[in-house]
Amino acid sequence: MDLQAVINGSSSNSNGVSKEVFRQTLVKTLQSRLFYIPSFKIYRGVAGLYDYGPPGCAVKSNVLAFWRQHFVLEENMLEVDCPCVTPEVVLKASGHVEKFTDLMVKDEKTGTCYRADHLLKDFCEEKLENGFSLPVEKVTELKHVLAVLDEFSANELGSKIKEYGITAPDTRNSLSDPYPFNLMFQTSIGPSGLNPGYMRPETAQGIFVNFKDLYYYNGSKLPFAAAQIGQAFRNEISPRQGLLRVREFTLAEIEHFIDPDDKSHPKYGDVVDLEFLMFPREEQISGNEAKKLRLGEAVSKGIVNNETLGYFIGRVYLFLTRLGIDKEHLRFRQHLANEMAHYAADCWDAEIECSYGWIECVGIADRSAYDLRAHSDKSGVPLVAHEKFSEPREVEKLVIAPVKKELGLAFKGNQKMVVEALEAMDEKEAIEMKATLESKGEVEFQVCTLGKAVTIKSRMVSISKEKKKEHQRVFTPSVIEPSFGMGRIIYCLFEHSFYMRPSKAGDEQLNVFRFPSLVAPIKCTVFTLIQDQQLEEVAKQISKSLTAAGISHKIDIAGNTIGKKYARTDELGAPFAITVDTTTTVTIRERDSKDQIRVPIEKVVSIVKEVTDGQSTWAGVKTQPHSSTSTKDHGLAKASKLFGAGDSIYIYMIPAKRVLAGVAMFPDLNVAL
């Protein structure tokens, strides 16, 4: 049984139960093998905080390393590492202080807090599940509420809760009206208590505030991407769904800065032929399912807003599937118009299907110039890019020239403030003023710094359009942001990798994780078939060589049966198990096929390295003549570091005694090691 079987059985009645059973078995395995456990367990834990134990930590570190390889190195991104503690001013500019909230209701007697939308959702789902005799209109209504729940305002949520008579789940007491609760963990920076700060809710802001330096570092050239991996924090009201909704998590975010007038991508061609499940806005509205689309088609038809956004969607698809996410349970869903921030040009979520349904794991958004503009405005530091023209261009520019003498006469000591306010007008304001002055001769003008309006007359300011030669264009770059919730990806990976199969005797179900080597917490285990000192020595020697070759593994020379040992290594998802049963040869067993091959001891490490590195497949290794030991080949890996990769070359392994003769046979040979 695996997730596929569970989900595909969705038409059967028992589906709800079997999803539950699948998840319970999975979670029990994950927790008992310390993939992850509730944090601070001996103190009864804290909701929404989890520890990764040794195998979970290894999976996480493998996933992060691959992310760095696949995105940062492959695309030459600028990686940065900023603190979690963030002063309030930054998160005011980004909008988080005002808007990073969930709607909360309180038990009016005990004060216990609940997420308002969760209570309404639970109520609707329960009614639909248990209400066999509900009238059709009621069913339609409840389904509608579930569909639009995420868009409800505080008032709408409150009146639905009242209408349905929803009470506090623990006490049945009545509930307060919903009100916004800010999800940031607040703290205070420094000893004075006067500088509020927050634990960052995302890593992106650290990149935006550094745009100016990063742009310069990149030789003042666009496009470029910056990236950051780090902890982020959300003080969830009532976390549930295990690793999917937690109060602290690892984010990996990319901010790709581009010219808003040119959103092409030089490597777009590499992904154009990928085909996978996409769920465009139109299909969602029409009530259709996600469907397979060629990425190039989605971009050329304008379903995906631009090439760069498309490129990242393709790269995310490659990243997730290479980790082991099942492509049949992965889709890219476009945000509906009302889901998107007003400034966003387009937004797609990589959603992964698991026993909880479709889970948003990566968001890929074209955020336009919003973030850089917000920080420019708040900090007063221009976060802009320059495009130097190859030759100067003539442009029409609006020139505002306050006539200081007239203004001085009219406004005396306030003159400076009026001048500054006039000069600060944007183009639209200035053109309107020009028109009014021309038609009426004077205009009322609000001066913020004076806190009042003044009357500006025609003679006090000259507003004109002038032709100017410009040598460069100055603009705020657009940002394409792929943002990865690593914990969610890892949890979905656990679900997609987990399956149960009967034991050899058929008397029990054994748990297996079919992790690809890339993410497997350990690449192999080393066993002895029986407890025997000679075999143990061999096992330790193999373990030592595996360490030297950088292959993470576990050695198990305890007295369990080999069947029990296999079951334990399968439960950790180790792709291979080496069993030492003689002092000259050992067996290598592959986890999923349970196939075994026998190889000489001196070859075992290189074979395991080869198949776990992805240089070769298990099928390929199986057909090689490993039992031959007449040539010694262990110096080759070392020697080969001297040379490049890619070209064809003929290599011969020659037993030492033949060497002298061999050299003589090739008089013009110029490389011998």
Added chain:
Amino acid sequence: MDLQAVINGSSSNSNGVSKEVFRQTLVKTLQSRLFYIPSFKIYRGVAGLYDYGPPGCAVKSNVLAFWRQHFVLEENMLEVDCPCVTPEVVLKASGHVEKFTDLMVKDEKTGTCYRADHLLKDFCEEKLENGFSLPVEKVTELKHVLAVLDEFSANELGSKIKEYGITAPDTRNSLSDPYPFNLMFQTSIGPSGLNPGYMRPETAQGIFVNFKDLYYYNGSKLPFAAAQIGQAFRNEISPRQGLLRVREFTLAEIEHFIDPDDKSHPKYGDVVDLEFLMFPREEQISGNEAKKLRLGEAVSKGIVNNETLGYFIGRVYLFLTRLGIDKEHLRFRQHLANEMAHYAADCWDAEIECSYGWIECVGIADRSAYDLRAHSDKSGVPLVAHEKFSEPREVEKLVIAPVKKELGLAFKGNQKMVVEALEAMDEKEAIEMKATLESKGEVEFQVCTLGKAVTIKSRMVSISKEKKKEHQRVFTPSVIEPSFGMGRIIYCLFEHSFYMRPSKAGDEQLNVFRFPSLVAPIKCTVFTLIQDQQLEEVAKQISKSLTAAGISHKIDIAGNTIGKKYARTDELGAPFAITVDTTTTVTIRERDSKDQIRVPIEKVVSIVKEVTDGQSTWAGVKTQPHSSTSTKDHGLAKASKLFGAGDSIYIYMIPAKRVLAGVAMFPDLNVAL
């Protein structure tokens, strides 16, 4: 000029200045090349918070990867990953809520806060520097204050501040008495506001609270080590010294759990012959300098408390020197008795000398059973290990048997409390009571839960020693904790790697970081000698191959002179620069020697990989006949993955046209690729 020159010039008068100049030049280079920069700079920053920009982030990630390789993989440690947000109960048990404080004084008028010891330190240092005419006794006194400053209580600090008339540095206002300020960032977990939490001040507690699970995961066997890399937080009162005293930092901590009765280490022999600067307690007290000691001698003489502590000191030495820390400016300083926590068996700091003096970068402490006991007590969950005896052992056990009937008659409703108190006595108390009861017939006994003493008579309790058969020993493991401040190590690495050398023309000083390849942010740069499309194509092709080989690099095809390009790559500490000047061969230039070799284009990637992987040295590469291109050897790296490493083998490269003949010459050849 480098740090060595600056420090060794310490007898000259200009030393103070030249240390300053060295550091200013270094910091200016680090910040202008974005190794690190103050966080949130566009908002004028926050003291004690720094961002790592692209090269700094790469150095950090290399250092962390090497730490993981050197400690976690090499020693098979159990790595875990716990949240930063920590509930109060955990940090109460660990003692942080009560004791993780610094003494603070406030400007009595403005409320500005200062660290009390810093003000006193600054005062003494300034007096000593400027007070040419100070009487000898005064000089002695001030020097004494500086020496014992760290041990001052709040009262002692306060009276010294009063005695010296120290005022607030910014305003000259008078100062409050010193009082403790807790250095943890406080926050609130969940929406109720009733669950205080803190950002963890160290990563260790996450390991201690998981001891039970980790011990089980390790097959219920000691010794084993758990490790964690992660963020930690200290809300410093007034951070200074750049990266050395920050409010958020990356810690890497190891908790090695051992049987307190057996602190040997199986791999101790690997480090026993290392010799380096050690600064034992006795030498410090006698006013001597640190001296070179063989580690084995320090352990056998009892200077270092035990083998396992010694083993980790040796491993830390290897770790730091392999990163590029200069061993002449690295010492291991033992804590003085009054510096150590009362429970610690021994403690050594790896201190690195930099322009700020000797900086504590790694602490290596034998913390005995303190932490596990503290969490056992507070949580009620026994954090213990078991040693199963091969056969049962007879042990004498103290048995305390309260006679409930008699106690009931005597104490009525308080009987239960008295019984519990009697049973809770430790062995020493019980033996004393037994003796007193035997000699006097009764004893006064304090019952905490009653808040008073009661009289216990002989008939009320029986205390006896009984022989029992025990099948196992249950005990609380000791903990050896190496704790690494990664930011401090990295900053010291910057200082140890930085030097200035004159430009070719001799008209300016150029900055260089002599990072070893292991930590260098990029391994090489790729230049074109002149702006030329063909050369640029070659450069791009080399860049692509470098990416495929996993070699981080930068490509620079801008129109600067080659001298300027070299200067820029030296300032990033890239060990090698590839200059494309023809379409068939390129030059590789080594950073520190400025030596160049010419190699064929198809060999450049493998050569760079070889020298940056540490498979070969630059000296070795220089003497190879690279200019020969008559054999094609690029398939070798790929082919070799099929084989192991370590054995000797003879390899011949044979031009393709000779292959058929070659095969015929070796009829018994059985491996050909």
